[in-house]
Amino acid sequence: MNAHAIAATLFGPQDLRIVEHPLAPLAPGMVRVRFGAGGICGSDLHYFRHARTGDYVVTSPLVLGHEISGEIVEISGAAPGLSVGDHVAVNPSRWCGHCARCLERRANLCENIYFMGSASKTPHMQGGFASLFDATPAQCFKVPPDVAYQAAALAEPLAVSLHAVARAGDIAGRNLILFGAGPIGLLTMLAARLGGCGELTVADIAAAPLAFARRLGADRTI
Ligand SMILES: [Zn+2]
Ligand SMILES: [Zn+2]
Structure with missing residues (x-):
């Protein structure tokens, strides 16, 4: 398995670099995804131009990207319905599962939500403009292999x-x-x-x- 990923990493305003990041062994309960395609959101452009989007300020290097599709290359633990080789659209939100909103089954409003490629939390959650990145199984939505990665990336x-x-x-x-x-x-x-x-x-x-x-x-x- 690859020991590193290359990723489009923002260091400051208009300072985007392709950087090699070491990859830790896949944590239990996670899946590793090889990048297929990614959409560039308006918020990615704000981050690129100003190193911030609204109140979210980039304070440490941030891998951008949250409209991502790819292929599962590794699974650690249980990932019901998912297999290595599956093509997936990735939900960039990672919710906590135990706050009031999550318990109302409205995880999109989770009070502790982490979002890929966002400086909303410190340390920042890294995004998907990376050759390989990790996600929870719940973030991964299987798509048929004949759906183009570019189309699957538009799911978000x-x-x-x-x-x-x-x-x-x-x-x-x-x-x-x-x-x-x-x-x-x-x-x-x-x-x-x-x-x-x-x-x-x-x-x-x-x-x-x-x-x-x-x-x-x-x-x-x-
Ligand atoms: Zn967006
Ligand atoms: Zn929650």
């Missing part, structure tokens, strides 16, 4: 969009306006289409994303 931002559409209630046949045609907005547009909405209008302040929205089937752009 797509989850945001599916949640947004679910929050909107019954949209079947209803006309919608979507504000913002970035990746999340465009995925939300596609999710709303799948939900059977009526006419779709997309608003943005920039021309390029609006052109993308039209290519993806927006009825009108503003």
Whole structure:
């Protein structure tokens, strides 16, 4: 097994380096994932430009990346439903399992949550822009091997969009306006289409994303 991983590591504003990190033996109850593909989130860009995202300040080297897919290369202990060789989409959130929110089965709101590639906690939780990284089995969602890694890596931002559409209630046949045609907005547009909405209008302040929205089937752009 590899004794090291190479990772896109942020040392400060616009100081991103490909660095070799030693890999400890896989801890019990964890799986090791070989990087397949990763999406670059707006928060990754904020970290890159300013070494911070909002209140989260990078105070020690941080491996970026939280929209990741890959292949399981090692399993330590029980990992129900997962095998070495499986392709997985990785949920970047690692929840505690025992706080009030977790016990309500709302682990996405966990009070002690760790998030891959985020400076929200110190020490920071390292991200997935690494040739190999470790995750809990619960973070790993198996995808069919014929799904491209690039598509599987979109599972995380797509989850945001599916949640947004679910929050909107019954949209079947209803006309919608979507504000913002970035990746999340465009995925939300596609999710709303799948939900059977009526006419779709997309608003943005920039021309390029609006052109993308039209290519993806927006009825009108503003
Ligand atoms: Zn993100
Ligand atoms: Zn919790």
